Amino acid sequence: MSDQVWPPCKECPDGDLLPLSDFGSQGAPIHYKAWVCSNPSCGFNIKIRNGDVYLNEPIASGAAHSPRIR
Secondary structure (H helix, E strand, O other): OOOOOOOEOOOOOOOEEEEEEEEOOOOOEEEEEEEEEOOOOOOOEEEEEOOEEEEOOOOOOOOOOOOOOO
């Protein structure tokens, strides 16, 4: 594991904000696109989408996601 120290959650005293990355529509990496609390019962998150900032959007497990066929 990494020795990184992440910022504390802004909503709960038990979690840290963990960065998530994604890929853009052309396949370029987008680093730190979202930050999510490490405490699953908290659910605090902050995301950037198309230049707008979103707070506390619903979080899905992703288990039902089917990958795109290329």
